[in-house]
Amino acid sequence: MTGGIERVACVGGGVIGSGWAARFALNGIDVWLYDPDPDAGSRAEVVLANAEHAYSRLFGDMRPAPGALRIARSVAEAVDGAGFVQESVPERLDLKRRVLAEIGAAAPAGAVVASSTSGLLPSAMQEHMQHPERMLVGHPFNPVYLLPLVEVVAGRRTAPETVERASAVYGGLGMKPLVLRKEIDAFIADRLQEALWREALWLVHDGVATVGEIDDAMRYSFGLRWAQMGVFQTYRLAGGEAGMRHFLEQFGPCLAWPWTKLTDVPELDDALIDAVADQSDRQAEGLSTRELERIRDDNLVGILEALERSGPAGWGAGALLSEARQRMRERSGG
Ligand SMILES: NC(=O)c1ccc[n+]([C@@H]2O[C@H](COP(=O)([O-])OP(=O)(O)OC[C@H]3O[C@@H](n4cnc5c(N)ncnc54)[C@H](O)[C@@H]3O)[C@@H](O)[C@H]2O)c1
Structure with missing residues (x-):
């Protein structure tokens, strides 16, 4: 359980949505993924396997039991019972508005609804939503399961508690929420x-x-x-x-x-x-995307570990890794 959330919905399961699914699942949270593409489930499994490889190096036996990754047949099925919804559909305002309105109509009243958009304004996306106060942007970086930053951006109608709750959930996943002071296109x-x-x-x-x-x-x-x-x-x-x-x-x-x-x-x-x-x-010298992803991930793990060894408490992203390890160690009782 992380940030009080036991079940999340990922709507959109491409590069970013499956990265989110992996980060949630490997932090012990059950994930329901909805994507109309019939190949989305198998793609998400591949990303999860990459993420497991990286997490086994970073966290070893401290890792919690992974949450289940299940494929939903509709947005409504995915968000049913979810405490947190992360939308990662293609970067088109009309599509985002339509999908967010669907999520807003079906998600439990207490759920936070976050969009992974790389630069659209949350005020524009929340326009047609029921309960726009619970919607914001949580902009991650690829690969989502390894890079800690998530830019948190509130729209005009986002409630301050939504920003606090989303930041707490992301922080519980070992991420670094950076709350924007101003809502601007493309963020920082x-x-x-x-x-x-x-x-x-x-x-x-x-x-x-x-x-x-x-x-x-x-x-x-x-x-x-x-x-x-x-x-x-x-x-x-x-x-x-x-x-x-x-x-x-x-x-x-x-x-x-x-x-x-x-x-x-x-x-x-x-x-x-x-x-x-x-x-x-x-x-690319003949290396496949999968091979390049594995090389990228291994390099990122090495950089994170080097930053963790810097100074008494680690430096930058390495200090965050040190805290995440400490939390996992305490949770696993080891
Ligand atoms: N790729 C990146 O590096 C990156 C980084 C940060 C944020 N983002 C943002 O994340 C979002 C997703 O980007 P991506 O790179 O994962 O794109 P992608 O094309 O890899 O994935 C998009 C997925 O959404 C699915 N989809 C389409 N319509 C849908 C619907 N109605 N409901 C549910 N799923 C639907 C598609 O089938 C596809 O699998 C965009 O907003 C993008 O700006 C991307």
Whole structure:
């Protein structure tokens, strides 16, 4: 039992919905998954197997008995008796509104209803809902069962208790709920990611670099820094003893130089799509998606464990892992 929730519904079981199902189930919570795609159940089992592999490395025998993962035939069947509903259907406002209205009409009165949207505003999504006060955004990161951040965003009609309850449930799953102060399109993390993504596409478009070279530029350098200190603390250190003030003095002026194309968007015409997709296929060097996911997960486990060993109580995501292990140890009585 986590955050007082014994049963959850996951509506939409693609990349993100099945990741949520795995995180809930491996924290001992029963999951009912609804997805109209007949292959959704088998896909969710594959994701669950990946997640089990990662959790056995992270938590070993401390893990609680996993919750059951069951496939529902309708939204109503999935949400019946659920204390928490996580919607992860495709990113289209009309579809989200329709599915959330269906969830709102069928879910128990006390259930929190969270949407995984990457950037739609909760105020727009809750418009046609009965009980909009219990709806908010809980925006996760792929793979949901390993990455701790979840951006919690309230809409105009969301009740403050809903934010508190959702944050408590996510916290109980070993996640880091980041409650947004303002409701803005794309929230915090996707604004940052999109700025970099747009720039990366320009570099391919202009023939400056291949997708592999751009990834190398990140993963051999600032990607390693970002995982543990983010951007501001990293730049503080780049300013030497004089810190952030010196960094801003030194590099502030170049922000006005035309280094980046942040406000322009490259046209995603066939030529650019072919270039990015073909180079990406070559970059995979014959590894399947499943194989790449396993490599990604093993690397993430290693990074999380390294951060856990930093200092007396761990650092950043590693401190959170340390707390999650402690909680599991206490629950398992070991
Ligand atoms: N992929 C990511 O990295 C990522 C990260 C964070 C958030 N998100 C958000 O999560 C949501 C889902 O994205 P995804 O990447 O998992 O997409 P996806 O295409 O992998 O999965 C969507 C699933 O929803 C199902 N679906 C369609 N209509 C449905 C309905 N009426 N009821 C129930 N299920 C339905 C589809 O069959 C599919 O399995 C989107 O809002 C997206 O913005 C995605």
